[in-house]
Amino acid sequence: MSVAESPKLPGSPRRAGNILFGATALLLCAWVLVPIYLLIVNTLSSPEAVTAFPKSFVPGWDFANLEFFAGFAGILKALKNSVLVAGVTMLLAILIGAPAGYALSRFDFPGKSAFRILILMTRAFPLPLLALPLAVMFIRTGLDDTILGLAIVHTTLALPFSVLITFSLFSGIPIELEEAAWTLGCTREQAFRKVVLPLILPGIAASAVFAFVISWNEVFAASVLTIENRTLTAFLLQSLDVSPMHLKFAGGFVLVVPALIFIFAVRKYLFAMWGIANR
C-alpha cells in the first residue's frame, strides 16, 4: 500500500498513520545518510573548504584529499590487508558457525543450553584483557603479524553472531521439508542442497556481512597484533592521529565505503531473508 493510493481524506486516521510512517522512515534514513553525506562532502572538498565556516553542503569535487591518500605510503597495502582479514574472518565464521548452528537446532545433546550461554559469554570477555597474552602466544607460534592470526581473533569475535543467526535460521526450517525431499527421491545430501541450502542462504549472507563488518571495524586487536601487516583501521589510527582534519575525513571515507559496497552487494540475500521469515 503506497501513500499515493490511499484515499485523500484529510485528518483520517489512515492518513495520519501514513504521515507518521513516512516521517519515521525519513528520520531513520537521515540518521544513517546525513553523516555519510557529510563525510563525502568533506572528503571531496579542498582543505580550505573543510575548515571554512559557514560549511558548504555541496561537494567541491576536489579529489586532492583522496589523491593524497592513495599516494600515502602503505595505504593500499593496508586496504588489501583489511579486505583479506575480513574475508578470511567471514569464511571461518561461516565454516565454524553454520555447523554449530545446525547442531544446536537439529540435535539434542547434554549441556545444550549451557553451550548457548557460553557462546554469548565470549562477547562479555574484554578484548584488551586477551590481547596481550594472545600477542605473546602468537609470537611464540609465529602467528603474529599475519593475516591468518588476526583473522582467527576476529573470528572469535564474529562467531557468536554467526552461530546464533544460523541457529535461528535452521530452527526456522521445519524438518518436514527435508523429510518431504527424502520421500521425493532425495538423498540426505541432495535434500540439504536443494531444500535447506537455498532457504538458509540469506541467513548465511547476513552472518557473513556481520563477520565481515566486525572484522573490518575492529581496531584494538589489529593494532596490538600487527606491525608490518596493518589493517586499514590500525593503519589509520596510527597515522591519522597526527594528520589534519581534511585527511581525517578522507580516511573515514576510505574506511566506510568498502563496507558499504560490500553490504550493497549482498543486499538481495538480506532482503530475501525477511521474505522467508514472513512465511
Add this chain to the structure above:
Amino acid sequence: MAEIQIRNVAKTFGTYQALHSIDLTIADQEFMVLLGASGCGKTTLLRIIAGLETPSVGEVWIGGRRVDHLPPRERGIAMVFQNYAVFPHLTVFENVAFGLRMAKLDDRLVRERVERTAGLMHIEALLQRYSGQLSGGQRQRVAVARALAMEPDVILMDEPLSNLDALLRLEMRAELKGVLEASNTTTIYVTHDQVEAMSLADRISVMHQGRIVQAAEPVEVYRNPAAHFVGSFIGNPPMNFITARNQGDGKWQVAGQQFTGPSVASETLEFAIRPEDLSLAETGLQANVRVVEPLGAHILVTCDVEGSLFRAVIDSNSRVKAGDVLHIAPEPDRIRWFDPETTLAVA
C-alpha cells in the same frame, strides 16, 4: 504390486510407548484408512512405513521386500505431510515437479504430469505462486498434488483434506477416490473424520492408544465393533452402553427387561445398541427424556435409562418432549455385547 505388511512393529520415544506391536497387512491397491483420536499414533505409524522413523521392534515389508533398513527414497512411496511441507523457495509448479525432476523425467513429461495433477487438485491457477502466497487449504492441495504426481506404488496421506471447507472437501474426496482407484496405488490415509473414513475406505483400521483395535470394512466396523472403544468412537451420536446382568441360559437383564444374549458365565456384560436402532414401543427400556434435538428428518432424544445416558434417533413425527417417560425398544439383531473386563466384543 505393492502389498504392505507391518509385522509386530512397536515404537518407543524415550520411556513413552507410542505404538504397541502392530500387525497389519494392506493388500495391493487397497485403500486403507487409519482412524483414531488425536495422539493415538497414526502419524508415527505412517512415518515408520515411510522410513522417516525407525521402528523400535518389528519389520515393514512393501511389495514383498523388507524395507525397514531402506531410506525413504528407495521404498517407492510418496507422502502427504500433516503440516503440508510445501517448499517455500519454489513455485507451486516446481513443488509438484520436484519428485519428477529428481526422477530425471524429461521436461515435456514433467510439464504434462504437473498440469494434469494440478487440474485434479484445482490448483492450475496457482502454479506460478510461492507457498507464502497460498491459503492453508491451497497449500494442502499442493502437497497432495506433489505426492500424486509421483504416481508411486504406495501413497501415504496424513490428514490431507483437514484444512478444506466442507464443500471443497467433499469434492476433493470424490476426486481423490477416483484418481486412486484408477491408478494401481496402495493407499494409507490418516484421518480423524469418520465420515471421510467411511466414504473412502476399502478397510478401516481403528487405532487406540498405540494399538490397532479393529481392521475391517467400514460397514463391519460400524455394525460389529470389535471393542467398546470402536463403538463409542465411530458413529455420531456414538453407541449406547448399559450394564446387563446374567440370568443364566443366555438371558440377560437390562433395566428391568430381559434380552437374549451370549451364553457366557460372567456376572455382567455390556449391552450396546446404536441410537438409530432404538424405536418407540409399548414395552421396552424405560427412559426419562432429558433433551430433544430436531435433526430434520429425525429427532435426537437424549434420555436416562436406569442411570445410563442413552441417545435415540427416532422419527420426527413422534411428539416427544423433555420430561416425558418413554419406552424404547432395541432392534433385537442389532444388539451387541462387550466384556466389561477386556472391553472386547462377545459373540
